Amino acid sequence: xxxxxEFLHMGGYAAYVWPAYGLTALVMLALLVAxxxxxxxxxxxxxxxxxxxxxxxxxxxxxxxxxxxxx
Amino acid sequence: xxxxxxxxxxxxxxAATEAPAGPGLWTGFRAMLGRDLRLAVRQRGEAARVVMFxxxxxxxxxxxxxxxxxxxxxxxxGVVWVTALLSVLLSLxxxxxxxxxxxxxxxxxQTPVPLSVLVLAKTAAHWLTTGLPLCVAAPVIALMYAxxxxxxxxxxxxxxxxxxxxxxxxxxxxALTVGARRGGILVPLLVLPLYIPILIFGVAAxxxxxxxxxVRPHLLLLGAMLLAALPLAPWAAAGAVRQAVD
Amino acid sequence: MSSETATDTHxxxxxxxxxxxxxxxxxxxxxxxxxxxxxxxxLTVVCLAAGLVMAxxxxxxxxxxxxxxxxxxxxxxxxxxxxxxYTTIAVASAVALVWRHPLAxxxxxxxxxxxxxxxxxxxxxxxxxxxxxxxxWWVWDARLTSVLVLFFLYLGHMAIANAFExxxxxxxxxxxLALVGFVNVPIIKFSVDWWNTLHQPASVSxxxxxxxxxxxxxxxxxxxxxxxxxxxxxxxxxxxxDLMGARLRNLRLMQVQRGEGG
Numbered sequence: 001x002x003x004x005x006e007f008l009h010m011g012g013y014a015a016y017v018w019p020a021y022g023l024t025a026l027v028m029l030a031l032l033v034a035x036x037x038x039x040x041x042x043x044x045x046x047x048x049x050x051x052x053x054x055x056x057x058x059x060x061x062x063x064x065x066x067x068x069x070x071x
Numbered sequence: 072x073x074x075x076x077x078x079x080x081x082x083x084x085x086a087a088t089e090a091p092a093g094p095g096l097w098t099g100f101r102a103m104l105g106r107d108l109r110l111a112v113r114q115r116g117e118a119a120r121v122v123m124f125x126x127x128x129x130x131x132x133x134x135x136x137x138x139x140x141x142x143x144x145x146x147x148x149g150v151v152w153v154t155a156l157l158s159v160l161l162s163l164x165x166x167x168x169x170x171x172x173x174x175x176x177x178x179x180x181q182t183p184v185p186l187s188v189l190v191l192a193k194t195a196a197h198w199l200t201t202g203l204p205l206c207v208a209a210p211v212i213a214l215m216y217a218x219x220x221x222x223x224x225x226x227x228x229x230x231x232x233x234x235x236x237x238x239x240x241x242x243x244x245x246a247l248t249v250g251a252r253r254g255g256i257l258v259p260l261l262v263l264p265l266y267i268p269i270l271i272f273g274v275a276a277x278x279x280x281x282x283x284x285x286v287r288p289h290l291l292l293l294g295a296m297l298l299a300a301l302p303l304a305p306w307a308a309a310g311a312v313r314q315a316v317d
Numbered sequence: 318m319s320s321e322t323a324t325d326t327h328x329x330x331x332x333x334x335x336x337x338x339x340x341x342x343x344x345x346x347x348x349x350x351x352x353x354x355x356x357x358x359x360l361t362v363v364c365l366a367a368g369l370v371m372a373x374x375x376x377x378x379x380x381x382x383x384x385x386x387x388x389x390x391x392x393x394x395x396x397x398x399x400x401x402x403y404t405t406i407a408v409a410s411a412v413a414l415v416w417r418h419p420l421a422x423x424x425x426x427x428x429x430x431x432x433x434x435x436x437x438x439x440x441x442x443x444x445x446x447x448x449x450x451x452x453x454w455w456v457w458d459a460r461l462t463s464v465l466v467l468f469f470l471y472l473g474h475m476a477i478a479n480a481f482e483x484x485x486x487x488x489x490x491x492x493x494l495a496l497v498g499f500v501n502v503p504i505i506k507f508s509v510d511w512w513n514t515l516h517q518p519a520s521v522s523x524x525x526x527x528x529x530x531x532x533x534x535x536x537x538x539x540x541x542x543x544x545x546x547x548x549x550x551x552x553x554x555x556x557x558x559d560l561m562g563a564r565l566r567n568l569r570l571m572q573v574q575r576g577e578g579g
Contacts, residue, residue: 007373011384013449020388020445021373024395027434028547035554042561049568243497247490251480261473261494264466265501268508275515296504307497310414314489 099184100192107196117162118204125158125205129212140217147216148226148277152270154212155205155230156263159237162201163258166193166245171315176249180316186309194242194305202234218281225280225290232293233273239297239304240265246311269296343560346420350553357550364543371536379533385449386533392442394541395435396460398548399467400502402432405552406474407499410492420556422488423563425495426478427555431548433471439464459513463506470498 010017111117132150133143170176179189209230210223218226244262251257276289372390379386406425413421443461444454455461474491481487529537 010387011378013383013385016385016445016449017387020391020442023441024391024438027438031431031434031551035551035558039554039558039561042558042565046561046565046568049565049572243493247477247494248480251477253480257473257476257480260469260476264469264473264505265497267466268501268504271508271512275512278515303500307493311490311493314486314493317486 096184096188099182100188103179103184103189103192104196107193108199111196111200117165118200121158121162121201122204122208124161125154125208126212128154128157129215143216144218147213147218148222148274148281150216151209151212151226151277152230152233152273155209155234156237156266156270158205159201159234159241160259160262160266162197163241163245163262164255166197166242167249167312167315168245171249176312177316180313186312187305190242190246190308190312191301191305194238194308197242198235198238202230202238205234206230218277222277222280225286226277228290229273229276229293232290232297233269236269236293236297236300237266239300240269242308243304243311246308246315249312249315269293272296343564346560347557350557354550354553354557357546357553361543361546361550364539364546368536368540368543371539376532376536382450385446388442388446389533390536390540392439392446393537394544395442396439396464397541398544399432399436399439399464399471401545402428402435402548403467403470403495403499403502406432406495410495410499413492414489414496422492423556423559424552425492426488427559428548428552429471429475429478429491431551431555433468433475435544435548436464436468436471440468457513457516459510462513463509466505466509467502470502474498 008014008018129150132146136142136146167176170179180186182189206227209226213223213226241258241262244258244265247261248257272289272292276286276293279286279289368390372387376387376390378384406428409421409425409428412418413425440461443464447456447458447461448454474495477494478487478491481490
C-alpha cells in the first residue's frame, strides 16, 4: 500500500505529473474518438446512399469514378 | 530623308512581325508600380492612415505603463517595431482586394508579364505607401519615448531593411486570403508568426546600438532576410493569386 | 464482364481522360488503409503501454528534478511529434502542389488538427514541467516559445483550409502556407534561440532534458515511437473518413443533378 501511495505521490510532484499524463491521455483519446466517430458516421451515410443505388454497381463506381478530392 | 525613313521602317518591321513577346520585365514592373502608385495617390489618405494608426497605438503604451522616462526609453525599440508591424499588417488587405473585386487580378494573371514580377511591383508600391512613411514616422515616436540619440540612425537603417520584408511576407498572406470569408482576421494569424524573426533582429539592432555593441550582424541578418524574401515571396504570392483567380 | 471484375486494376475513367493519378482511386486507398490500420493500431497500443510502464515505473527519478522529470516522457514526444507532423504536412503539401496528387492534399488537411493537438500538449506539459522548476507557469524560453509559434502556424493552416467555400482553393492555399511556414520554421527557431540567449539571465535554466542516461533514453524513445504510430494510425483513419466525405459530396451532387430527392 505504501508503494502505491508513493507512486501516486510522485515525490511531491503529483499535482504536475498526473495532470500532464492525464491531459495527454485525454487529448489523444478525444482525437481518436472524434476521428473514429466521423468515420463511422460517414460510412453509415455512404452505405445508406449507396444501398439506395445498388451495392455492387456502387463499389465498381467507387473504384472507377473520378473523385476529385481537390474540388 | 527617304532613305532614313525607309531604313527606320525596315528596322521597325522586323520588330512588328516578330511574335509579340510582350512588354519586357522591367517595363511590366514599372507599369504596374506606376499604376498602383497613381491609385494610391488618388486615394490619398492611405499612407496617412497607416502613420496615424502607428502614432496612435504607440501613444497608448505610456497611458498603460506610466510616463516614467527610463521605462519608456527601455521599451522604445520594441514598441516602435511592434506597432510598425501591426500598422503594416492592417494595410495588407488592400494589396489585392480591390483588384480582385474589379477583375483586374484576372487580367494580371493573363498578361505575358510574369505574375511574380507584377506582384513584386504591387508589393513595392505597398512599401512605398506604408513602410517608407513608417520609417519617417518612427524617429518621431522614438523621440517621444526619449530614446537616446545614438540609436536613431540604426533605427532608420533597421526599419529600412525590415519594412520591405514585412510588405513582401505580408503579400503572401494577403494573396492567400483574398476573397476569403473573414479574410481580414485570417491575415494576422498567417503572417505574424512569420514576422517574428524580423521583429527580433530589428529590435536587436537598436538595442545593440544603445548598448554600444556591434550593430552590423543584425543589419546583415535583416538584409539577408530581405534578399531571401525578394525572389521567394512574390513567387509564393503569385501562386496564391492564381489559386484565387482560377 | 471485365468492368465488373476490374476492381483492383486502374479502370479507365469514363471519357478516357488523362492518367488516373489526377484523381484519387478511393477504393484502392481504402483497402490499403483497412489492411494497415489494425497493425499500426496494435503496435501503437503496445508501444504506449510499454512506454508508460517504463516512464512511470521503471525509469529512475532525476537527481535534481525528482519525479517531475517523468513529465519529460510526454512533453518531449509531444514536441517531437509537433515537428514531425508539420514536416509531414509540408512534404504532403509539396507533393500536392508539384504533382497534384489529391491524396497528398487530403493527408495534409487530415494531419493538421492532430499536429496542433500535440503542439498544444507540448505547451501545456512544458508548463507543468516548468512550474515546479522555475516557479512560474510560463517562461519565455527558447523551446517553449518556438513551440508556441509553431502552434500559431498550425492554427493558421487549419484556418485557411476552412476559410473558403470552394474547398479546393482552401486546400491549395493551405498547401502554399504550409510550405512557406515550413521554410520559416528554422529561421524562427534560430531567431527565438538567439533572442532567448540575449534576454535570459544565465541563471535561469531551460527546460533541460537531463544528461540522457540509457535508463531515461529508452522510455523516451518508446513513448516517441508510440506517439508516432498513434499519429500514423489516426492519419489513416482520418484520410479514410475524408475520402468517404468526398464521395458523399459527389453522390449528393449526382443526386441533385439527376433531380433525385435526398
